[in-house]
Amino acid sequence: MxxxxxxxxxxxxxxxxxxxxxxxxxxxxxxxxxxxxxxxxxxxxxxxxxxxxxxxxxxxxxxxxxxxxxxxxxxxxxxxxxxxxxxxxxxxxxxxxxxxxxxxxxxxxxxxxxxxxxxxxxxxxxxxxxxxxxxxxxxxxxxxxxxxxxxxxxxxxxxxxxxxxxxxxxxxxxxxxxxxxxxxxxxxxxxxxxxxxxxxxxxxxxxxxxxxxxxxxxxxxxxxxxxxxxxxxxxxxxxxxxxxxxxxxxxxxxxxxxxxxxxxGAHADVRVNGAYHAGNGQHVDNTSFIDHAAPDAKSAENFRGVLDGDGRGVFQGKILVRQIAQGTDGQQMNRALLLSEKAEIDSKPELEIYADDVKCSHGATAGDMDEDQLFYLMARGIDADTARKLLIQAFLFDVLNEIDYAPAREIFHDAIAAKLGEIA
Amino acid sequence: MSLLEIKDLQATVGEKQILKGLNLTLRPGEVHAIMGPNGAGKSTLGYSLAGRDGYEVTGGSVTFDGKDLLEMDPSERANEGLFLAFQYPVEIPGVAGTTFLKHALNAKRRHHGEEELDGLEFVKFLRGKAKELGMNDEMLKRPVNVGFSGGEKKRNETLQMSVLEPKLAVLDETDSGLDIDALRVVADGVNRLRSPDRAILVITHYQRLLDYLVPDFVHVLADGKIVKSGDKSLALELEEKGYAEFVSAA
Structure with a gap:
């Protein structure tokens, strides 16, 4: 064969x-x-x-x-x-x-x-x-x-x-x-x-x-x-x-x-959010398809990822707004933090819209740590290494606020801290 | 002995030379104001002292409490007792105010060989400080500066200062964006920190903050140098006449 x-x-x-x-x-x-x-x-x-x-x-x-x-x-x-x-x-x-x-x-x-x-x-x-x-x-x-x-x-x-x-x-x-x-x-x-x-x-x-x-x-x-x-x-x-x-x-x-x-159905409220971290040897993919087949519904996607070492992230997000889906509000965002030269993110946002009265947006960013934030933490006495760790975790913690249910936020917060290391 | 001694400080931002031989000496207990027109180098002075990337010191020296300040990275400068209150405090989503301040205070305590505060001790300590500035628990739990008004951000800077108890506080345009009530709260907060072993350097364009935070010395910064020094009456004079005299001289 x-x-x-x-x-x-x-x-x-x-x-x-x-x-x-x-x-x-x-x-x-x-x-x-x-x-x-x-x-x-x-x-x-x-x-x-x-x-x-x-x-x-x-x-x-x-x-x-x-x-x-x-x-x-x-x-x-x-x-x-x-x-x-x-x-x-x-x-x-x-x-x-x-x-x-x-x-x-x-x-x-x-x-x-x-x-x-x-x-x-x-x-x-x-x-x-x-x-x-x-x-x-x-x-x-x-x-x-x-x-x-x-x-x-x-x-x-x-x-x-x-x-x-x-x-x-x-x-x-x-x-x-x-x-x-x-x-x-x-x-x-x-x-x-x-x-x-x-x-x-x-x-x-x-x-x-x-x-x-x-x-x-x-x-x-x-x-x-x-x-x-x-x-x-x-x-x-x-x-x-x-x-x-x-x-x-x-x-x-x-x-x-x-x-x-x-x-x-009309007036549905859909939130598909997420966070991911891929370190050395890890490949993490988030693929989504939101099909607006009814009017006046809302969908929001907010993803954050941290890619370290040779970790690789994939984000594919498609929003389809059918002709019947007038008044759709569809938002999508993927933000990735790349911490090494070898880390990679592939973002593929896709909007397909057949209705004319819609409010849709999508975006993707990939970048390094915010230098202003890093300096601000250091200017308060926090050493560079700790400041970086704090900001990496904060980047992921921030998107947990999208979760309505507080105990889930806390569990996920702890899971992130457990993987990325408690900060002394 | 002087707390801060700046000698012939020269600094560039990008290719451009901004500080062109600045001299200034602060002794413990003194409040100095640096006033000057836009573009004179006021913020560059603050950032150069705090050690921000992109503000390159190309000449001169800065001695802080007997040590070479320019040798230290920003966190060491802070732990040695330098505090820069930012003109535009940075928002840090995902980091709660209490977490941030606990890291900052414990970094300083470690630096000085002191025991770190645990969560409970710290929260108690912080609440007391926050109350003085009219800040409630809810504000402390929120991510650093996120969703804060201009006044709240400056109050938060003042809170950080009172928690970290620096030897030298550098206030960079702390009055900008404040209404009169917020200005009073912030000025009161800073005044409470005045003490015989602490110095304060107020960088400002306008005289208004100095009504509440009365300086011992006033300096005019123009084109990267101190061009005139005097007592608090100099500030009033500048308010009246503006900086035209110094700008044309430069």
Missing amino acids: SEMIDPFIKALDQVEQTGPAWLDALRKQGAQDYRTLALPHVKLEQWKYTNLKDLRGAEIAAADAALLDALPATLPDLDAYRLVLVNGRFDADLSDLGGLSDKALVKGLEQALEDGDIETLGGGFEDAALVSLSDALLRDGAFIRIKRGHMLDKPIHLVILSVGSDKLTASHPRIVIDMQDGASATVIETHMGANDSAVVSLPVSEVTVAEKARLGHYKQQLDNAQSYHLAHSAVTVAEGATYDSFVLQLGGKLARCDVRCLID
């Missing part, structure tokens, strides 16, 4: 056949589509800056269900309902879902399928090979449904753990969040490795925020520096609904979060 074998093809031989008929159909379709699409390569516009070549020839096994005695010590302690996935499988022992109202369904996805809570899955992505792969291998994950008009009393902490082995293993957690009309909740996701082995984590999220519902959705990606994190998230936001989201990416050898957000 002239071509290298696709690392995921083998896994398609073991497609599950449990569950309802529609699910089988989805898996079969997924397998078929993945065989056609195959692992994304850099000739695809969407993957121009993020090269999966290291995975191409790799031998990747499906991750086994793993037993963990305890949660990682570095996991933030939150007053929250906790749903834990280990290698994509729901872990009832590590989860803590006591005291939930009957208006909130929070459980493993496999259980939800068994309970008949779900009638359909999939959709929201076109030509996304890794989503097709996830469809083919769909088995378990997290399921959250907040029923009509219910306001959840505590946030939900989704803890998505990977346990690697001596082989490179892949897991495919599916995360389903269904906010019914007028419901309100906050979901914090923490993705991390439970050990130092390399893994491939391929989470796919399907989020619906129905009329006048509200979801605060904050994700921190803290996978270990050997691992691959390739996440897809499809979000549909209905009329008058609010989706306040943030993605903090600090981990991974190669990490990409691809968020596609369909604004399906």
Whole structure:
């Protein structure tokens, strides 16, 4: 054979056949589509800056269900309902879902399928090979449904753990969040490795925020520096609904979060914000697509990144304003701080507008530290090294203010400080 | 002994020579005002003393409390007791005011071999200082100078000064952009810092600040040099006559 074998093809031989008929159909379709699409390569516009070549020839096994005695010590302690996935499988022992109202369904996805809570899955992505792969291998994950008009009393902490082995293993957690009309909740996701082995984590999220519902959705990606994190998230936001989201990416050898957000109702308010830091040997990609398909909605994207050593960042952000979407307000900004000669940022903002009454802007900056700020700190006695550290962290801390939910701001603040080093 | 001794100071910004042999001596306890027309080199003097990049000292010497000031980097100068109150205080998003000041104060304490203050001790100490300047907790928690009005920024500079207790405070056009109430608050704050072992150098274009912050000596800076010195009456004279005499002489 002239071509290298696709690392995921083998896994398609073991497609599950449990569950309802529609699910089988989805898996079969997924397998078929993945065989056609195959692992994304850099000739695809969407993957121009993020090269999966290291995975191409790799031998990747499906991750086994793993037993963990305890949660990682570095996991933030939150007053929250906790749903834990280990290698994509729901872990009832590590989860803590006591005291939930009957208006909130929070459980493993496999259980939800068994309970008949779900009638359909999939959709929201076109030509996304890794989503097709996830469809083919769909088995378990997290399921959250907040029923009509219910306001959840505590946030939900989704803890998505990977346990690697001596082989490179892949897991495919599916995360389903269904906010019914007028419901309100906050979901914090923490993705991390439970050990130092390399893994491939391929989470796919399907989020619906129905009329006048509200979801605060904050994700921190803290996978270990050997691992691959390739996440897809499809979000549909209905009329008058609010989706306040943030993605903090600090981990991974190669990490990409691809968020596609369909604004399906007027006066929706969508915020897709994020922060990232890539040090030596790290590649971090934030790709987003905001589809304004309804009038008078608002979307805001504000990203900040710090690239150090030979770290590389990618920002691809597309805003589509359809003809029907008059009165759209769409703002997008990516600001990157480059700390070394070898660091790199590729920013690709894209605006496609078919309506005439819109307020849209996009921008990208890449630069060095602000000399005025540096001098100001030094003029107050703070040495150059400390001043630099303070400013680098501050650059990222600042964008955390976009997060509506204060405890999430604090957790992300601590995660940044933990990676970049506490300042004495 | 003098606290600050500037001898024949020459400095360039870019290719341009701005300070052309400036001499000035301050003793502890004294308040000096430097007045002068725009472009005379007032801000360059402040920045050269604080050690800002791009303000290159090409000749002369500056001795601060017996040490060669020009040998030190900006943070060392600050830790030795030099404080420059900025004409345009810099906004630092993402750094809370309290965090900033705690780093600054503890840097100075370390420099002098003193024990650092922990978070709680520091907040107590800071609250007391802030109250004197009518600044509340909310202002201290906000990122440094972000969203502050002109008056609030200058008040914040004064707060920093009172926390760091410098030996020499250099006030660069501190009155610019202030209304009369803010001017009084800031001047009161500075006056509280007057002490027999501290000197203050007020750099200003106008006399108005000097009504509240009465100087012992007034100097006229024109074309990079001190061209005239006197007591506080010189400031009033300048207010009346303007700088025309010195500008044409230059």
